Structures are given as structure tokens and as C-alpha cells.
Amino acid sequence: MPWFILTSKSDRFSEELLIKPLYSDHLYVHFQFATKWDTNPDQESFRHTHIFPRALGEIIERYNVQELHVSLAGGLWRYETWGYPILDAAPGAEVWAWFKADTEDVDKNWKELASSLSGLLCASLNFINVDNSVNPEYTFKPRGVVSDQKINSTYVRYASLPREIVCTENLTPWKKLLPCESKSGLASLLNSGYIHNVRYHSIAIHMRPVCRDDACEFTSLELQQSVSLVYDYLIMGTKNWSFRKLFGQGLMGPCPLSENSVIFVDTTSNVSVPFQLIPSPDDYITSVRGGHVSTFAKYNVKPYAMSINANYLGKESVLLNSPPSLHANQYITGYGQERGGIVTKIYNNHWGALEVVVLQNIPWYVPIYLHTLKIDVNGVRVEPVGIHYIPGRQRQRPYHLEILLKLPPRSVASVSIDFDYVFLKWQEYPPDANHGFYIGSAVISANLPLARNFTGLPQDGATIADSFNASRRGYLVQVRTENMVITLPTPDFSMPYNVICLACTVVALAFGPLHNITTKRLVLTVKDNEKLIVKIKNRIVKAWTERNSGSDVNQSVQ
């Protein structure tokens, strides 16, 4: 029914680019592609799709997925100096998904979903398994609409692969999911030769069901695809940026399938670090959000070649970076390879108290002891508001710890827990065993009362334009901490035969004498003191004399 699709326009696509100079000599570039398809997600078979990528649709349909969030990131987002990104992503690969309530075997679907995504994105997501996934109780709530009010956390799965390295081979298949691929529109700027030469890059796919209109009588399917890049002026060599410097080429017009194609440049910092935009923007937008005012220059992408340059005017005044309300980091304590600890430090810079949820997904080869959990706020031991803990099992299940905390105003909380280093079987070590094993980042979620440093999208929006003037009661941030690497003690990989031989020898050392003792009896025998050489000599002499005497007899007979 192609005429129906064309006339009803059941799906809409929009592309946006946000360029935002950060305080710390970095430039944040975010591509946001949003598709909204007015179809019933529960009944759609994904046989015919228009803009929505069919490859993804088939996966969603097949594994009964309600919501899907995938991100692949290289580098670490520095919350302390960069503020909050539009979409959070943990270093490496991160996937979380909600399955529909009629899913029979969630674990099986989850495993197969990850494998399919691994094929779709050319990432090693197939390593996601039951033994490294958790079902978070508090941290990952559905982002889209849910049919029934009761949210059962048995239908959500979360896993991260901190060791995953993200590069061109993931970007290329990701671009194929876009309606114009990278042939035209903003996606044509994603030139892998340029965009991986940055401090931080992440690509993401977020799919969820949303309300079709305010009445929310029907639901639609929404897909957000995004690329986040953080350029370093030091790597670029200059502070003045242009499309050519950032992407190696100019823009050749919008994607013809897109409803709107817009570029925003955050000019809030223009007050202190003035720069001039060439060409001058079509429009200026002032956004007041959660008590925080920001201004944006807006460009509508026109169907001809364009480029945007920014030239800094050189009159810099002193910059004061106000750190975001909540940020965190994580590290390993201890020395040696026997016992260690994981410390998560959470900084609350807000003037009010904050309620946060800390999610730790700790792999099974890092067994943690819950009784050693210690939470200090400004050096004073406190008790958490609540704890959700599911102990792990070797080779079967990770340690899943969620801590509900109330952080007093302007405080530093340190959450520490002890773990043991385990000894694995020799074939369980990865090829470069001394490279170490990764522990994924902790996820710290909070609803911030203020939108300072906050650029995230509101829950009801899918585009950057939706975030302008979007004051809400709270602003959800999910801060990801650093990955950690521990080096587990290794056996000698060249030894298997030697070890098997030696250990069996010891067993035989016991078996031999015990066998003798239990099956034989003690007897006295004549002591034979003669040495072997003497024995041989005696025998030869004896034989000789016998032969001689024999010949004597013969002679005498003759």
C-alpha cells in the first residue's frame, strides 16, 4: 500500500546538529536523528517500512522488544568539566532493553537480541550473556509509554562491554540505518577519517514507544540515532572551527526525506569567549530551562552547499567553570593480586540534598563482599536508604548492587566495597591475559532540580528543539564512571602437561606405598650385601671355572 504511506505520512524524520563549545577547550558536536512512526508497536510486523529501518524493526519484532537502548562509545565523557551530554553513554558498549510483558524467556531473547545487534552494528555485542547482564530494579525505568502501571524489572536487562573498541566498522552499518544513509543530509558530515580523531565519540540507537499526541490514545514508535563527538582544540591545532576542520567537508544540503534539518550552535559562552559565526545564523533562540538561560544560533539547512565557520575574536575573559551538580568517579584500591576494593566517589555540588541511585554491575570474576560495603559522606559513615543486592555466581551471574543514597548538600560520598581476586581456569583467560580484566562503569542516576550544565532531552522529546524551554520538575541524569581494569593472577600457560604429571606423581607416591602396605606382608629374607658388579664378576668366574673343569674332564677322558 505505497499510496497509503505516502498520503498519510505515517512517519516523520528530522535531523539536527548541535555544536557547543565547552568550557575546557573542547567542542561538543552532537548529531540527532529522530524518526517517529505512527504505528502500533504491538501489532506492527515490520514487513513494510518507509523511513524506519527495517533491519532494526525485524529484530525488535522478533525478540519482543519494547524499548531498546544501544550505545557504543570511545573515550570517557568528562562530566566534571564538560557538563552533561545530550545522551549518556558508558565507555565501550552498553545495551539495555525492556521486553514486552508477554515474553516467555527473557534471558534467551536478550541473548539473541544481543547477537542480532552484534550483526547489525558489527560490534562484539554477542559477548553479552546472562553471566554479565543484570536486571536493574531502580536505575533503568522505561523511557517510553508503558501500557500497565506496574513495572516489573524482570523484563529489563542491562549489560555493558567495557572492553569494546568503537570505530569505523560500527559507524558504517549505523549510518545505513538512516533514511538517507550518508549520501546526503547531516549524516554526510560523518566522515570516519575525521570524527574518530577526537577525545570522545559515541554512537547510539534509542528506540521506544511514545504517545502519538497529547491525549495518548495511540502509541507511535520512535527511533533516535545520535552521534556525539568532543573535539579537542589541541588536536585541531586551533580554536577556530569550521565544517571543513571538523568533518573534512562541507554540507551539501538536507536529507530529502527529512521534515526538518537544522543546525544549532550554542552561543551561551559567547559572553565570555566571544566568537563570530560565518555565515550569520538565520535565527537566535533563547532557551530558559530550569532557571538556566542559554542562547542558540539556528541555521536551517538549505539545499545547496554550506559550511559554518566560527572565528574566535581573541578577547577572552577569565572563565569560571561551574561544575555540574552531580558527577562521580570510580577507582580500584589495594595492591597485589589478592584483595582489593572498588571506590565510587559521588560529588554533590548542588545546594540541596540529592537522591541518587548507584548501579554497579560487577562481573563474576570480581566477587564482592556486601558486609564490607562502607558509605562515607564527608568522612562520616552513613547507612544507605536502601540496597538491592543479588549475589553473583561464578561463570553464571554478575554481582548486581544498587544503592539508594541521599546526599546532603555540597557533599562527597564515597562508596567502597572489598573484593577478592579470583583464579580462573587457564583457558578462561583472554589471549593477552596480563592486559587485565575490565569492570564496567557504575551508573549513578539522579533527578536534578536544576538544569545547569544540562543539555539532555526531556522525556517527552526526541529532538534538540524539544529541549528548548523545556522546564520540568526534574532533569534525569545518569552519570557513567570510568571503567576499571584489574589484572588477575595468572597461571603459567606453558605448564599444563608438567602440572598434570607432577600432581599425578604425588598421588602415585601415596598410592605405591599404601598399596604395598595393604597388600603385602612383612617377611625376612637373607641379606644380600654383594654389589651388582661383584655379582656379575662372580657369575663370570663361575661360568669360566665350570667350562674349564668341563674341558678338563674331556681331556682326562682322552
Add this chain to the structure above:
Amino acid sequence: MPAEKSEKYVENRPEQRCYKTGTILLMYTVGASIRYWLIFSRYQSIIGNHIEVSTPLNSWKRVSEGLYLQSKGINPYEGDLLHEAPVTMLLYRTLTQSLKLPVEITFLIFDIGTAVLLYFIARRYMFQLFVQQEESKEEYSEDSKEFLLAGPDFLNSPVFVAAAFLFNPYMVFNCVGLSTTVFHNFFLALFLCSMLYGSILLSTVSLAFCTMMSLSKIRAFVTVGVFILVMVSLKYISTVLSNGDAFIKNVYGFILTVPDLQPNIGLFWYFFTEMFDHFRDLFICSFQINATILYLIPLSIKFRNDPFLLTTAVLFLISVFKSYPCLGDVGFVLSLLPCFIHLFNYSQQGFLVGVIFLITTALGPILWHLWIYSNSANANFYFGVTLAFAIAQIFLVTDILFAYLKREFCLKNGKDRKIDGKDALLILE
């Protein structure tokens, strides 16, 4: 020592050349004080953290984790850190939480209790030996009379046993390191004691407790019926306590399948670290059979006349070959050795074994530190030490058993080893 003196043996009357009650009490006090001092000193955590003392099976850290999880309403058997049976967890919870005893004092009490039990075990065994010696004196050869034990030997041996327990560094470390082997040893001593005093009920109950704690203690020389009954009831209590059978996998499955490859003084860890996956099951089966039932029947037949020696030998072999041995297991059997004072003359490898024990005890922690902390050694070094340690124990147990046979032979046939006036050799044939 003239043989006639041994006839004066009266069980409760100390003689001139024996230790006085005061001395024995002083010994216990000193032993307890050493433990008390160490357990409250800063060395406690150092000792407790050593893998020779705490294995995954007996470390108090894991028990406290289990108790903590229970107090938070989380089933500790859902995870795989805890490997204690629910019954023993109930015991620990009662001891530490209901009775409000400090953990260290609990360990101290049980350890000293074990020492007391060992004293009575040795006394009873010595008495049995004396009775046996008196009964079968007629069968002994004339010139072997001087090999018979004399009164002071009988009376002093229990003191030596207690001393070997109280001042054995292995046992001190075991108690100070808060390994639950202390409780295990207590029930084991209770079992031995009741076995020697002939109380079937108590011995089966205590053996069942031992078995609940560590599987490898199932042995055939008890009344099987009572044992099974007690086991079943303990199992039932455990199931009720832990809401399910998850603990079976966590406790016994863990002991049998050896999933945790943390190094210890045994043979399993490196062997199964380096094992090829498709041979793992085969070798686990053969090693577990070797540790438990392989030697049980032959030894029971051969040494049926001396059940206590048999028990000790089997305990010794189990402590060498079990999947998660610790110093507490070795030390316990070592402290029983003075019971066999009559065999010492016939053993040959005492010096060798002693030297290996000394060297491996010193080298073990050093090489561990070099491997894990300084990164200048590797797993092979520590593995070498554990091999040597196991060999020493094997030499010791085979030596004692062989000495028993030789003594029996000498008692029957006299001390002269001559055939037709010629020097003869005593060999196994």
C-alpha cells in the same frame, strides 16, 4: 625400660616421672594465652588472610558475609561465596549473635575445648593400648619385651598430644586466623573421643556434624543406620533453615566439583587450573575417589586391630588429598601423632619429613608474596612448595603405617633379624 614397670600402670595415678596436673593446666593456660594475644593483635588479619589458613571453605570472612546477607534477608546460598552448611550457620549465628560472644573468644573456647578432648582421646587410647598389651603379652616373643611401652609412656603421651596441639604453630594459626576448621576439628575430636569411649550415638552425631561441614569425612566404621538417620535429620533441618536445597550445590557441590581455584596447600588448585576441559570430569572423579574411598577399604582390612590408627591414617590421607585443605586439618592430625609414641622407634623418615615441613612452611608464604605482591615469581613456585608439603605428609603417614607393621612383626618374632645365623632383611613381599 624394664617391662615389669608397665604393670604398675594405673590410669588415674600419676607417677614420679610424669607431668603433674598443675603442669598440664599451666600448659593449657600458656597455649590459650598465646592464642589470646595473637587473636587480638594486629597480626590476626595477616594470619587470617593467608591462603594456607583460610580456604574458600572455611574463611570467616565468607561466614560473616553469609551472616550479613541473612540479616538483610538475602539468601546467602543464592550467591557462591558461602560454603557452610545451614546447620553450622545456625550454630555461628547462635554463638555470635544470640549469645553475644565475641567471635574471637568463641574460636578460642572451641580450640581449647578441642585440646581438652584430644587429651582425653589420647588417654583413652593409651589405656586401650595398655590393656591390649597386657592381654596379648603371652603371644609376644621373649626378646621383644623391651619394646613394650612402659608406664610413663602411657601417662605422658596424652600430655604430648595436648602440647602438640596447643603449641603447634599450624593450630595456633588456624585458631588465630578464625578459620571455621576450628569448629570442624572440635566435632572431629568429639567424634574420636566418643568413638574411643564407645558411645555410638554421640560419635555418630558428631560425625554427622563433621560431614555436614565437610563432605569428605564419611567413613564406614560407624553404625550406618544411626548415621543415616542423623544425617537425614540434619539435612532436613538445613533445608528448613535455608528455604530450599540451594545449599547442597553450594556446600557439597562446591567441595566435589572444585569450581574455585584459589591456591591452597593441596593438590587440586593448580592441577585443575591447568586441566584441559574435556578431561576435567575424569580427573575430578579420580582425585575425589583418591581422596576419600580409595584407601579406605584396604586400610580398614589391614589395620582392623587398631581402629584409632586407622582413623588417624585416613584423616591424614584426607587432609592431604581433599579439595580445599588448610593448615588446621594438617595440624590436627599432626597433634594426634604422639599417641603413636610406640611406633616412633620404627619410623625412618622423621628427620626428612621434619625438614621438609620446616622448609615448606617457611617458603610457602615467601613465594606467595613474590608471586602475588612482588610479581617476581609465578604460580609454579608456589605449586612446587605445595607439592613438597604434600610429599612430606605422604611420607609421614606411610612411614607410620609401615612402622606399625614392623613393630607388630618384631613383637611376634623378636628383635633378631637373622635366618640361619645370617643377617636378614625385613621386606614387604
